[in-house]
Amino acid sequence: AFGEIVKKNIGSSATAGWETLDLTTFLKAQKARGTSSVTVVIASFRALNGAGAVSGQILPFASKNYTTDLTKKPYLLVNGGSSFEPTADSTVEGLNPALNKGSDPQLTTSWSWGDPAGERHIYLKFDLSSMPSITTATLNLYRLASTAGITHPVTAFSCPDSWVESTITWNARPKPYASDADQLFSAEPRYRTAANAYLTGGRVAVSATDPDRMVWLPFRKNDAPFDEPHYSDDGGVTWNLCTGLPAGIIKLKSKSNPGYVMQQLSSDRSDGSFYIMDISVPPNGAKNVYKSTNGGASWTNVGSIAHSGGSYNIYRVQIVAAPAAGHVWVCDDGVESTTDGGLWKSTTGGSGAWSARLANIRAVRQVAFGKPPIGSSYLYSVYIHGYHMGVKGIYRSDDYGTTWNALPALPSVISVESLAGDRQIPGGVFIGTGGRGVFQYQP
Numbered sequence: 001a002f003g004e005i006v007k008k009n010i011g012s013s014a015t016a017g018w019e020t021l022d023l024t025t026f027l028k029a030q031k032a033r034g035t036s037s038v039t040v041v042i043a044s045f046r047a048l049n050g051a052g053a054v055s056g057q058i059l060p061f062a063s064k065n066y067t068t069d070l071t072k073k074p075y076l077l078v079n080g081g082s083s084f085e086p087t088a089d090s091t092v093e094g095l096n097p098a099l100n101k102g103s104d105p106q107l108t109t110s111w112s113w114g115d116p117a118g119e120r121h122i123y124l125k126f127d128l129s130s131m132p133s134i135t136t137a138t139l140n141l142y143r144l145a146s147t148a149g150i151t152h153p154v155t156a157f158s159c160p161d162s163w164v165e166s167t168i169t170w171n172a173r174p175k176p177y178a179s180d181a182d183q184l185f186s187a188e189p190r191y192r193t194a195a196n197a198y199l200t201g202g203r204v205a206v207s208a209t210d211p212d213r214m215v216w217l218p219f220r221k222n223d224a225p226f227d228e229p230h231y232s233d234d235g236g237v238t239w240n241l242c243t244g245l246p247a248g249i250i251k252l253k254s255k256s257n258p259g260y261v262m263q264q265l266s267s268d269r270s271d272g273s274f275y276i277m278d279i280s281v282p283p284n285g286a287k288n289v290y291k292s293t294n295g296g297a298s299w300t301n302v303g304s305i306a307h308s309g310g311s312y313n314i315y316r317v318q319i320v321a322a323p324a325a326g327h328v329w330v331c332d333d334g335v336e337s338t339t340d341g342g343l344w345k346s347t348t349g350g351s352g353a354w355s356a357r358l359a360n361i362r363a364v365r366q367v368a369f370g371k372p373p374i375g376s377s378y379l380y381s382v383y384i385h386g387y388h389m390g391v392k393g394i395y396r397s398d399d400y401g402t403t404w405n406a407l408p409a410l411p412s413v414i415s416v417e418s419l420a421g422d423r424q425i426p427g428g429v430f431i432g433t434g435g436r437g438v439f440q441y442q443p
Contacts, residue, residue: 002178002179002190002191002236003157003158003176003177003178003179003191003236003237003238004155004156004157004178004237005021005023005025005026005040005155005156005157005158005234005235005237006021006022006023006026006155006156007153007154007155007156008021008153008154008155009151009152009153009154010059010143010151010152010154011149011150011151011152012057012059012143012146012147012148012149012150012151012152013143013145013146013148014145014146014147014148015145016142016143016144016145017142017143018140018141018142018143019061019140019141019142019143020138020139020140020141021042021138021139021141021154021156022136022137022138022139023040023076023137023138023139023156024134024135024136024137024138025212025234025235025237026038026156026158026234026235026237027076027126027128027134027137028134028135028137028234029212029233029234029235030128030234030238031128031131031133031134032133032134032233033233035128036127036128036129037087037125037126037127037128037129037161038125038126038128038158038161039123039124039125039126039158039159039160039161039163039174040123040124040126040139040156040157040158041121041122041123041124041156041157041158041159041176041184042107042109042121042122042124042141042154042155042156043109043111043119043121043122043154043155043157043176043184044059044109044110044111044152044153044154044155045111045152045153045154045155046111046113046153047059047110047111047150047151047152047153048150048151049149049150049151050149053113054150055111055112055113055115055118056110056111056112056118057110057111057147057150057152058108058109058110058120058146059108059109059110059143059146059152059154060106060107060108060143060144060146061074061106061107061108061122061141061142061143061144062074062105062106062107062141062142062144063089063090063091063104063105063106063107064085064086064089065103065104065105066105066106066142067105068105072142073085073142074086074089074107074124074139074140074141074142075140076126076137076138076139076140077136077137077138077140078131078132078134078136078137079132079134079135079136079137080135080136082131082132084126084127084130084131086124086125086126087125087126087127088102088123088124088125088163088164088165089102089107089122089123089124089125089165090102090104090107090122090123090165090168091104091106091107091108091109091120091121091122091123092120092121092123092168092169092170092173093108093119093120093121093170094112094115094116094117094118094119094120094170094182095117095118096170097169097170097171098169098170098171099169099170100166100167100168100169102164102165102166102167102168103165103166106144107122107124107141108120108122109121109122109152109154111152111183116182116183119182119183121173121184123159123163123168123173124139125161125163125165139156155184157176157177157178157184157237158176158177158237158238159173159174159175159176159177160174160177161174162174175192176192177191177192177193177237177238177239178191178192178237179191179192191239193226193230193239195226197226198226199216199218199226199230199239200218200219201218201219201252202216202217202218202219202250202252202253203216203217203252203263203264203265204216204217204265205265205266205267205274206267207267207272207274207295207296208267208268208269208270208271208272209271209272210272210295211235212232212233212234212235213231213232213233213272213295213296214231214232214235214236214296215229215230215231215242215265215267215274215276215292215296216229216230216231216232216239217229217250217252217264217265217276218230218250218253219250219252219253225241227248227250227253228241228242228245228247228248228249228250229241229242229245229249229250229265229276229296230242231292231295231296231297232296233295233297240297242292242296242297242298242299243297243298243299244290244292244298244299244300245276245278245290245299246278249264249276249278249290250264251264251279252264260315260316261315261316261318261365261366261417261418262279262315262316262317262318263317263318263319263320264276264277264278264279264317264319265319266319266320266321266328267321268321268325268326268328268349269321269322269323269324269325269327270323270324270325270326271293271325271326271349272293272295273291273292273293273349274291274292274295274296275289275290275291275319275321275328275350276289276290276291276292276299276319277289277290277305277317277319277330278290279317286304286305286306286307287304287305287307287317287330288301288303288304289301289302289303289304289305289319289328289330289346289350289354290302291349291350291351302349302350302351302352303346303348303350303351303352303353303354304353304354305330305344305354306353306354306356315333316331316332316333316365316366317330317331317332317333318330318331318332318366318367320367320368320369322369322379322380322382323369323379323380323423324347324379324380325349326346326347326348326349326350327345327346327347327379327380328345328346328349328350329343329344329345329346329367329382330343330344330345330354330367331343331344331364331365331366331367331384331386332364333363333364333365333386334362334363339362339363339387339390340362340363341362341363341364341386342357342358342361342362342363342364342386343357343358343361343364343367343384343386343401344356344357344358345358345400345401358401360388360389360404361384361386361387361388361401361404362386362387362390363386363387363392364384364385364386364387365385365386365416366384366385366386366416366418366419367382367383367384367419368382368383368384368419368420368421368429369381369382369383369421370383370396370420370421370422370423370426370427370428370429371421371422371423371424371425371426371428372398372426373398373426373427374426376398378398378399378400380421381396381397381398381421381426381427382396382397382400382401382421383395383396383397383419383421383429384397384404384419385416385419385431388404388406391406393406393407393409393410394406394407394410394416394419394429394431394441395407396421396427396429407429407441408441410431410439411436413436414431414433414434414436414439415433415434415435415436416431416432416433416434417432417433417434418431418432419431419432422440422442425442425443426443427441427442427443428440428441428442428443429441
């Protein structure tokens with residue numbers, strides 16, 4: 001589910017026992033960010049027994065008020081040695097939406113088919129300020145005895161920390177960031193932020209050095225600041241506004257056709273940097289390139305691409321990182337049916353003035369990269385869909401754009417919408433089309 005921290009199948013049993021959930025990625029990021037307190041929300045999905053799905057089955061755990069045996073209270077094991085109990089815990093249940101269960105000895109979760117009244121969610125609050133820098137963090141919950149033979153898919157989410165153990169109820173609970181649906185596993189395609197706004201659609205880039213760091217250009221149309229770039233450092237559980245970028249930099253939000261291949265965002269394939277191109281300046285100035293070296297949190301204008309003149313649009317401009325440190329390419333197809341636009345490159349991480357528009361290359365709709373020839377001193381081959389010497393086609397360069405080789409002509413009815421070089425076979429390339437299928441070329 002969107003925004004989940006971790007998922008695990010937990011089987012019920014007539015015999016009690018400990019269960020663990022790995023919260024390392026989420027809590028490590030929150031601690032490093034300086035967050036003082038976090039909430040973990042535990043929910044379950046469709047329970048299963050040997051015969052299929054079962055509804056309304058409760059999975060119980062000991063709470064910090066489990067006076068029967070205080071050694072069974074929930075705790076967070078940090079770095080394999082230090083234990084931290086929750087500062088608050090409670091169950092909220094849809095069947096009794098105004099009932100506070102903050103002092104209950106049990107924490108329970110359940111799922112009910114199509115019936116929010118059968119939902120139970122567990123809320124746990126932890127004080128991160130008292131913890132050391134986090135390397136590992138494991139949530140330990142003592143599962144109490146219950147109906148045996150039922151498997152509960154259990155997922156951890158997070159939510160705003162605005163609740164109190166003695167007053168939290170189903171009606172007054174903070175909703176998880178992922179969704180405000182009563183049943184957290186409903187088909188919610190959007191992300192609900194801490195500011196109670198939805199992000200949806202757009203483009204996402206993932207860091208090459210840390211897969212838990214991502215940058216998102218959402219498609220929330222004309223609704224600042226929720227139509228601005230966001231970053232995540234915890235695998236997409238929480239998203240935060242990027243800083244240092246011009247307001248309104250996302251141009252996709254003003255488009256209505258999902259077929260636009262405009263790509264303003266890219267991730268360096270080697271060092272974990274991110275690039276965003278501001279494409280709103282031409283035809284009067286330059287395309288400005290912004291870079292982040294701290295996982296998308298803050299951005300700096302590092303370079304610019306001089307406008308080449310002629311027609312210009314912002315439908316199919318792309319900034320794409322090549323598989324070599326600091327190598328970034330930009331393509332622009334000008335305006336459909338013209339030979340304006342072109343292709344530019346930077347081998348310095350986008351910094352400073354970029355190369356001049358490559359000679360004899362115009363109206364490039366896509367640029368992609370593949371494995372170079374065996375024995376080549378170049379790290380990759382470049383593929384374009386555009387014009388070379390005035391002739392439209394698919395071309396390959398094995399020397400970073402100095403010379404170009406034409407690939408076999410395509411049927412005239414094909415509209416190329418995506419392009420990808422083969423990373424395993426030198427000279428191979430794939431294209432995706434507008435309704436005509438996927439094609440490949442292998443030398």
